Amino acid sequence: MLNIAIQKSGRMSQDSIDLLKRCGLRFSSSGRGLIAQSSGFPANIYYLRDDDIPDYVEDGIADVGIVGLNVLLEGQNEVTISKKLGFSRCRLSIAIPREMDYQNIQDLDGKEIATSYPVILKNYLDEQNVSARIHTISGSVEIAPGIGLTDGICDIVSTGSTLLSNGLKEVENILNSEAVMISHNNLDATKQDLLDKLIFRIKSVQKAIKSKYILLNAPNDKLDKIIDLLPGMKSPSILPLAEDGWSSVHSVVHEEDFWEVIDQLKEYGAESLLVVPIEKMIL
Numbered sequence: 001m002l003n004i005a006i007q008k009s010g011r012m013s014q015d016s017i018d019l020l021k022r023c024g025l026r027f028s029s030s031g032r033g034l035i036a037q038s039s040g041f042p043a044n045i046y047y048l049r050d051d052d053i054p055d056y057v058e059d060g061i062a063d064v065g066i067v068g069l070n071v072l073l074e075g076q077n078e079v080t081i082s083k084k085l086g087f088s089r090c091r092l093s094i095a096i097p098r099e100m101d102y103q104n105i106q107d108l109d110g111k112e113i114a115t116s117y118p119v120i121l122k123n124y125l126d127e128q129n130v131s132a133r134i135h136t137i138s139g140s141v142e143i144a145p146g147i148g149l150t151d152g153i154c155d156i157v158s159t160g161s162t163l164l165s166n167g168l169k170e171v172e173n174i175l176n177s178e179a180v181m182i183s184h185n186n187l188d189a190t191k192q193d194l195l196d197k198l199i200f201r202i203k204s205v206q207k208a209i210k211s212k213y214i215l216l217n218a219p220n221d222k223l224d225k226i227i228d229l230l231p232g233m234k235s236p237s238i239l240p241l242a243e244d245g246w247s248s249v250h251s252v253v254h255e256e257d258f259w260e261v262i263d264q265l266k267e268y269g270a271e272s273l274l275v276v277p278i279e280k281m282i283l
């Protein structure tokens with residue numbers, strides 16, 4: 001059994017559950033249970049506060065956990081980052097009141113900064129040779145300057161709307177964070193094997209999310225150009241249509257190139273394009 005710790009409720013909770021379910025784990029994700037047994041993959045799911053997850057994984061109580069890189073680095077736990085997961089993307093930034101002048105980080109010298117990330121902030125300030133006082137608070141950090149507690153803050157930013165509504169501006173981005181899968185440093189061979197299988201499944205799911213299956217009809221005299229445009233996993237499948245001079249082309253395109261490819265295909269006379277999501281990709 002692989003014991004997997006995920007956030008019980010909060011920003012990472014649903015994406016963690018969705019990822020594991022797409023990897024074929026079937027388990028209860030509703031109700032008040034703090035442990036769920038999975039079928040479809042030999043695992044137990046532990047629902048925990050996110051800050052506790054690195055400790056559980058370091059101690060080996062959980063073998064694997066899903067946590068924000070920000071939480072992991074703040075806790076300084078000795079665990080292995082097994083896989084970046086690409087969700088819960090955010091940044092840890094220093095922000096100050098909008099009206100405060102700011103040229104560079106030296107302007108923070110002698111100032112006071114509120115944060116829930118004192119370890120990461122201190123390392124950053126030390127690296128930059130800045131001596132600021134760190135005031136550790138556990139939440140609602142953005143109100144600290146407005147109520148006269150500190151000069152600035154260091155907290156998670158995503159859309160920036162919390163900063164905006166508290167009259168703050170972002171001046172230093174000190175960490176880019178995303179959800180990561182962490183694992184215990186000394187897993188036994190059986191657990192390591194299970195973790196390798198799980199990571200293989202995660203990679204297949206991630207590739208599939210980034211790709212689309214595309215089907216289209218193309219005039220035969222444009223097939224060469226279309227094949228160049230749609231390399232697919234190996235090469236596209238080409239099937240003759242009943243109508244003379246036409247073929248059906250099936251391939252895979254990457255999400256990032258998607259619209260550019262579609263525009264080109266239309267220029268080459270492609271018709272009846274169908275684009276279908278891919279459930280899994282095993283390469």
Ligand SMILES: Nc1ncnc2c1ncn2[C@@H]1O[C@H](COP(=O)(O)OP(=O)(O)OP(=O)(O)O)[C@@H](O)[C@H]1O
Binds near residue numbers: 051
């Ligand atoms: N606005 C945001 N956008 C994207 N990701 C975010 C945002 N805020 C936080 N995160 C990421 O999600 C993680 C969990 O955030 P959340 O606010 O749910 O934590 P929490 O309140 O500490 O939860 P818990 O109750 O488990 O301790 C953060 O550590 C961070 O990695």
Ligand SMILES: O=P(O)(O)OC[C@H]1O[C@H](OP(=O)(O)OP(=O)(O)O)[C@H](O)[C@@H]1O
Binds near residue numbers: 160162
């Ligand atoms: O840039 P934004 O999109 O506004 O997001 C940033 C906010 O999101 C997080 O708080 P959250 O909303 O999770 O509330 P919390 O303070 O209860 O963790 C974080 O602590 C910031 O306050």
Ligand SMILES: [Mg+2]
Binds near residue numbers: 050
């Ligand atoms: Mg927390």
